[in-house]
Each structure stands twice: as C-alpha cells, then as structure tokens.
Amino acid sequence: MITREQIPTVLDHPVYDTNHNKIGDARHIFLDDVTDEPEWVSVKTGLFGTSESFVPIHDAAMVEDHLEVPYAKDTVKDAPHVDVDAGGHLSEQEEHRLYDYYGIDWDAAWQQATRPGAGKTAPATGDAMTRSEEQMHVGTERREVGRVRLRKYVVTEEQQQTIPVRHEEVRVEREPVTDANRGEAMAGPEISEAEHEVTLHEERPVVETRAEPKERVRLTTDERTEEETVKGKVRKERIETEGTDEGDDRR
Numbered sequence: 001m002i003t004r005e006q007i008p009t010v011l012d013h014p015v016y017d018t019n020h021n022k023i024g025d026a027r028h029i030f031l032d033d034v035t036d037e038p039e040w041v042s043v044k045t046g047l048f049g050t051s052e053s054f055v056p057i058h059d060a061a062m063v064e065d066h067l068e069v070p071y072a073k074d075t076v077k078d079a080p081h082v083d084v085d086a087g088g089h090l091s092e093q094e095e096h097r098l099y100d101y102y103g104i105d106w107d108a109a110w111q112q113a114t115r116p117g118a119g120k121t122a123p124a125t126g127d128a129m130t131r132s133e134e135q136m137h138v139g140t141e142r143r144e145v146g147r148v149r150l151r152k153y154v155v156t157e158e159q160q161q162t163i164p165v166r167h168e169e170v171r172v173e174r175e176p177v178t179d180a181n182r183g184e185a186m187a188g189p190e191i192s193e194a195e196h197e198v199t200l201h202e203e204r205p206v207v208e209t210r211a212e213p214k215e216r217v218r219l220t221t222d223e224r225t226e227e228e229t230v231k232g233k234v235r236k237e238r239i240e241t242e243g244t245d246e247g248d249d250r251r
Contacts, residue, residue: 001038001059002038010041010067011026011027011029012025015066016066017072018068018070023043023073024044026067030042030054039056040056041069054079055079082098134234134235138230165203165205166203167200167203168200168201170200
C-alpha cells in the first residue's frame, strides 16, 4: 500500500504493469474520503501523455524509482474516463464506475474503510481535542489544445521575361562589272543557267526551369506564462465552548 508520505516519490514517476511494461507517468494522487489515504493514481497515457487513466493504488508498490500496479497496461489504458470536480475530488458515482471496471467489490471496500479505527476522525482523548482544516494545493496539468502542422504543396505561376532573338533575312546586292571584278564575272560560260541557295536561320526563345533551394522552414514552440486565479472550497473545523460565564467562545 502507498502511504501519504510516499506521494512525493510517486508523482511524476513511471508506472509499470504486472509484466514490467511502462504504462506512463503518475500525474495525480486521489485520497479516500474516509481513510484519507491514497486510493487512486492517474497515469498519463496516450501519445505525448495527452490522456489520463485511473488505476487503484491500494495494492500498488514502489519498486526502486517506479510504481508497480497489479493490472495489465491495456487494462489501465482502456479504463473509463471519469470527471474530476474543481476541488480535485472523485464523486461516489465515478468511483463506482472505476470499482466496477477493475472488478473491485464496492461494498467490501466500503466496509473495510469504515471499520473501527479506519476513519480519519478519532475520538478526542484527554482534556484537549485537535482542530483541523483543509488547505488548498494548486498545481497544473498539461493538456493538448491544438495541433499545427507544416504542409508543402506546389503552385504554378505565370512569369514573363523579354529577351532579344535574332533571325536572318535575304538582301539582294547588285554591283556593276568593273575592272576590279571583271575576272570573276567572266569566269563562267557566256550564256548559261545557274542557281544559288542561301540557308536562313532564326533564334527562338527556350524556357528551362531548375529547382533551387530558397529557405528551410520548421515548427518550434514558445512557452508563455500567464497568471490565472483558481477558486476552491476548503473545510475548517471550529471548536466552541458551552456553559462558560463569558458566553460561547467560538474559534
């Protein structure tokens, strides 16, 4: 059995099942309303510890640096989800659901908790009584509020550029026969048929694309701390005296 003194050594420590498989990390400890002793432990399960499963801690034990519970990992992960009120308290109905799921006899457990000496309020002895009061302890829990992902996709855009292109055109040149070119002009037969062909060229624009890296993009998270005010109800015992000359003395 885990005692109240062991609670700090349980919280945020690993929880293993009967086959030494890690279930998750211990998140919260819930006390029994009658015995004021640890009754349930919530274990962070699921991806990134986003879920919490309740498991009885009565027959659990601390082994070195982890808690071992007498239940299989799948059994704990499939435990019904229960609601916890603002004061961190399990209702009787929610406890009934968990007891039924884990096959624990509710009546037997209640009788054991309420047997003489098991209650948390002992009769006053001697000439003094103890006055107690509850104190509110506020903690935080991490939960998932959303997801952000990077997705890369391709878009096609029209781009326009102007470049010079060249082409060849035919131009007929005529020159008179002179003494300088007479030899070339008279080199052939006097009267004949002939033809001469010229090949024309032109440039056309060609588009080629190449993939070039531009930037690296990644997701990071920044943690911000904000102040929030929480409210809870705590119970306090009051002691009053009766039959004194000064009247009732209430504290």
